[in-house]
Amino acid sequence: MSVKSDVSLMKQASPKLAATSNELRNKVLEKIADNLLKEKDKIFAANEQDLKYAKDNDVAPQVQKRLLFNEHKLEDVISGIKQLMTLDDPIGKVSLARELDEGLTLYRVSCPIGVIGVVFEARPDALVQIATLCLKSGNCAILKGGKETANTNKVLFDIVKESAKEAGLPEGILLQATAHSDIDELLDCYGLVDLLIPRGSNAFVQYIMNNTKIPVMGHADGICHIYVDEDFNEDLAIPVIVDAKTQYTAACNSVETILINRKIAKEFLPKLAKTLAENNVKLFGNKEVLEIIDAQKMEDDAYAKEYLDLCASVKIVENVDEAIEHINKFGSHHTDCIITDNDETANKFMQMVDSAGVYQNASTRFADGFRYGFGAEVGISTSKIHARGPVGLEGLVTYKYKLFGHGHVVADYANGSKTFKHRDL
């Protein structure tokens, strides 16, 4: 059977899933947690196969590390599910209730988006997180994980699907895509799939964005900045920058460019460079930077650079205004930070920097659904449409307007025989 025909059936099933109660959806989550525990030996055995294949085929060590699914990861996943169960039902929330006129009442009520396709990296815990976020929010999900975790993902997906069935959810609401060619079929499902969430490399996300009419949520680049202001606290600046750069270099929220106020550059930059060198970070800078520290030369127009590695660009700026301008021009609208004790400067920065996250005196690495307390995230969005930043349950719902009348017609209001009241309830 083709992806398209499966997705077509899923589209028909989606209103049924949307109509389920929070109680039932939580019951499914509980079943998933129980069954993951029950079937853990089967999961670990499948994971062994994936690990062996990765080792035998010289898969990158970073990827190999992410593949691992052990007791510890299982505990994390189960605790994530339990947390998700405690969160409020995102469906059925009334965000507007208005009497338009006598007997004519309008409600805006949250509801699931419908059918969501998520393509994600080779990380088995991601499959469970994404599936449970979609189920909790009443969305049908098409899941395509990295091929390196094919065996683990198959077992995990079967557990999730079987649990949904046991708990009494409608059939056909979950689908696992396994072949890479399935992705192109998925991209062709405009009108059936309501939202695509790609996670992965810049090139991969760009490919998805460029090859479908389906709305795409996510981010291609993560070019995050830290601007060190003249009114900065040095004891705080260096640890924050070290954390933002080195705590996990492959993450989209790690810092890539450090901007330094010219007034403090001569004194602060050498100290920063020394600590970063001790942490094996290689620095790149333009001519002005090279006059102060030893670094790799870079051109002024090359600052839109995402290293995802122990490297960082450095630039000296005149003031917060130039920092803002630089970030809005070269950044990716992901997460940017100012180090300053001057709240006025901080407010200006946080107001004018056009990014999903704007921070004062904290590592950019905090940009994450779990750290924000969303339970988990399906991804981080740098788009300004729909959800922005880490996307949890709230980003997986939309709303509909429900209007209750008693035979009301527009002609009465057009000819002036009736007028609207517009009274909020």
Next chain:
Amino acid sequence: MSVKSDVSLMKQASPKLAATSNELRNKVLEKIADNLLKEKDKIFAANEQDLKYAKDNDVAPQVQKRLLFNEHKLEDVISGIKQLMTLDDPIGKVSLARELDEGLTLYRVSCPIGVIGVVFEARPDALVQIATLCLKSGNCAILKGGKETANTNKVLFDIVKESAKEAGLPEGILLQATAHSDIDELLDCYGLVDLLIPRGSNAFVQYIMNNTKIPVMGHADGICHIYVDEDFNEDLAIPVIVDAKTQYTAACNSVETILINRKIAKEFLPKLAKTLAENNVKLFGNKEVLEIIDAQKMEDDAYAKEYLDLCASVKIVENVDEAIEHINKFGSHHTDCIITDNDETANKFMQMVDSAGVYQNASTRFADGFRYGFGAEVGISTSKIHARGPVGLEGLVTYKYKLFGHGHVVADYANGSKTFKHRDL
């Protein structure tokens, strides 16, 4: 100067506009209202030119009607601006405030989307409505109106722009595109324009959607349905259907398909057909319909039809479930109505029909920002991403996450020396 270089400057100006106060933005709206009154003779003179040109060149009567901008239209426009001024500031609303840990506080704050391009039909009042909605919500706007109103639009745009300048808004935040070729340049402004809102014919909206990477909000089709249930009130059903079909046939929210429960079809359909015939509505139906009334023959797979005229499709369905299935398959997810006195049936319909608006016993023509009490609308969205239904101020904002720390680093939470509190404030 090219559109792209103007838009590039606008992108730089947009954070400045985003940082303005509601007071200042309201002052601009007031100036616009004042200046429209002051310059009304100039506006009417320009409108005369457009009307004369349209008449001389045999522009469709419907379009000619929309071109007219007289004292009455001016009053409407000014009353719309005054209403907009009374609405709450959509910017700076805090939708989440959470202490992640001691001294580490997260806020989610609404902010403008940034740069919005709106391409709209030949209706001078639309230019003022759209411009004022964008300004009130702190967004830069690129406006392209229908060519038939070129003269009127030029005068109106100049008044809006001059008013913004007089009130002290930043330069470069408003742009009028006039040539049709400007649209293609605009479509190419990915990364500079944050959102496109096309209004107009199905083919035009499809063209925009298919030819840009910029997010597009709007609707191509408006295939709205009314389902008449077995538990219906006849005195109410017929006037609602007549209003939904005839009150303004060219509107996207007018009904195109009438679904009738089989149990009542034989008795009700002839009465309905008679009244619709008296209102000059031509009916189309499949074989089963033709057995009951005289109508044009249509095939079962042809029901996804938008007439925008005094025509309607009719189909007989077994029950509410078949009605829901039909609407989700053939509809455009715009606005669909059930006529029933049975609230249980209504709830099922309103839950399961996957449309921006789901109505009980009211004309589909109510789907409109003004009627919903939004002041005005920039368009109606059938997308489920971002805004859905009539889009007023709330659909023109996004949010950003502001995180205030005191040197917090992620490493402390990763190694377990600190744990998150996640306490909502």
